[in-house]
Amino acid sequence: MMQTERLMVTTPSDREIAMSRTFDAPRNLVYDAYTKPELLKRWLGVFGGWSFAVCEVDLKVGGKYRFVWRKDGHEMGMGGIYREIVKHERLVSTEKFDDPWYEGEAVSTTLFEEKTGKTTLTIMVRYDSKEIRDAVLQSPMETGVAASFDVLAELLAKSA
Amino acid sequence: MQPHGYQQPGPDRLDATFAALADPTRRAILARLATGEASVTELAEPFAMSQPAISKHLKVLERAGLISRGRDAQRRPRRLEARPLAEVNQWLENYRRYWEQSFQQLDAVLEDLKTQGKQKSARRKRRNES
Numbered sequence: 283m284m285q286t287e288r289l290m291v292t293t294p295s296d297r298e299i300a301m302s303r304t305f306d307a308p309r310n311l312v313y314d315a316y317t318k319p320e321l322l323k324r325w326l327g328v329f330g331g332w333s334f335a336v337c338e339v340d341l342k343v344g345g346k347y348r349f350v351w352r353k354d355g356h357e358m359g360m361g362g363i364y365r366e367i368v369k370h371e372r373l374v375s376t377e378k379f380d381d382p383w384y385e386g387e388a389v390s391t392t393l394f395e396e397k398t399g400k401t402t403l404t405i406m407v408r409y410d411s412k413e414i415r416d417a418v419l420q421s422p423m424e425t426g427v428a429a430s431f432d433v434l435a436e437l438l439a440k441s442a
Numbered sequence: 443m444q445p446h447g448y449q450q451p452g453p454d455r456l457d458a459t460f461a462a463l464a465d466p467t468r469r470a471i472l473a474r475l476a477t478g479e480a481s482v483t484e485l486a487e488p489f490a491m492s493q494p495a496i497s498k499h500l501k502v503l504e505r506a507g508l509i510s511r512g513r514d515a516q517r518r519p520r521r522l523e524a525r526p527l528a529e530v531n532q533w534l535e536n537y538r539r540y541w542e543q544s545f546q547q548l549d550a551v552l553e554d555l556k557t558q559g560k561q562k563s564a565r566r567k568r569r570n571e572s
Contacts, residue, residue, distance in 0.1 A: 289542050303545050307552035311559075315551050325547035327540065 296412040302404040309396040312403055313370045316392065317341050327351050332358075343367055347375065362387075370394060377407070386410035459526045462506035467491070468499050472508060472522060479512050479521035 290302045305312050315321040319337040326349070328334050335357070336350035341364065348361040359380035366374035373392040386409065393404040462468055471485055486496040500520060503509045507526045512519035 289538065289545060301541060303541075305545075305549060305552055307556055311552055311555045312548075315548055315555065321551055321555075324551050326544050328547065329543045 294406065295408075297410075297414075298406055298408045300404060300406040302402060304400050304402045306400055308399060309394040309401040310370050312401040313394050316394075316403070317373070322349075340364075341367065362390075365389070386414060388414075458506040459508065462502050462508055465499065465502075467496075468503055471496075471499060471503065472527075475509060475520060475522040479519040481517040481519050485520065 288303070292300045292302075294300050315325065317339060319339050322339070323334040323337050326334070328351075330353075332351045332353045334349070335352040336348055336359070338346070338348045340346050343364055343366065345364050346361060347364070348359070350357060350359040352358075357380075360377060361380075362376035362378055364373065364375045366372065371394055373390075375390050375392075376387050377390050378387045388410075389408045391406045391408070393402075393406075395402045395404070463472075467489060470489070474480060474485060474488070482493060482496060482500065485500070486493050489496065500509065503520075504511075508523055509520045510523050512521055
């Protein structure tokens with residue numbers, strides 16, 4: 283029986299969002315699944331009717347990646363450049379959406395840490411400023427919206 | 443990255459809702475209104491705040507579309523509007539769900555890779571033994 287691990291979302295600094303999740307697999311496999319198009323296409327964002335239309339990865343420093351998802355005639359595209367690659371350990375890349383809802387380019391750092399056969403994947407995204415970071419996440423952790431999430435659920439139940 | 447979740451309500455609307463929800467007094471007002479409509483005086487009661495201060499909070503909530511005014515011209519009771527709350531809830535949910543669903547699929551991919559790896563090493567072992 284496969285147990286679903288918890289997804290942690292934090293804000294390590296005022297320009298960053300970090301997400302972390304543990305997987306029951308050695309890190310070379312997690313790294314492969316994260317960097318090989320034929321594997322990426324099987325998991326990243328492919329649910330709720332969205333399909334992976336373009337998935338190109340040129341895994342070298344200075345190499346580009348390009349992802350496009352499609353659903354009912356809608357398209358969402360994004361891409362960037364790999365800045366740093368330490369195989370099975372660490373990836374640093376830029377990320378920019380075709381139709382961005384925030385200014386500038388974000389820098390994403392992905393860490394693969396293995397411990398007793400399990401791998402913790404951490405994705406840290408750094409934005410150009412706190413304002414942009416907040417626009418992306420609306421900073422629920424800091425504004426207390428996350429804390430009031432349960433309150434919201436309660437409100438919704440009551441007002442339904 | 444989180445490409446799907448951002449297609450819902452207009453970002454301006456969400457900004458106003460999030461800003462309105464960022465204050466504990468305003469959340470408390472909403473919680474009170476969830477139990478039924480109330481006048482400004484009634485809403486001010488539980489808080490150590492002047493009516494003008496409460497009115498300011500109510501204005502923010504009103505602008506965000508989180509509350510509206512009732513018909514009674516004298517009391518002008520405020521009541522909760524559920525839709526923006528539902529939208530904000532949906533937005534936060536989308537962010538988590540995008541990654542949770544992706545990662546659950548990644549779990550399955552990794553299980554496959556592990557199985558393939560085991561089969562490969564078993565084949566190798568058989569070859570070496572024969």
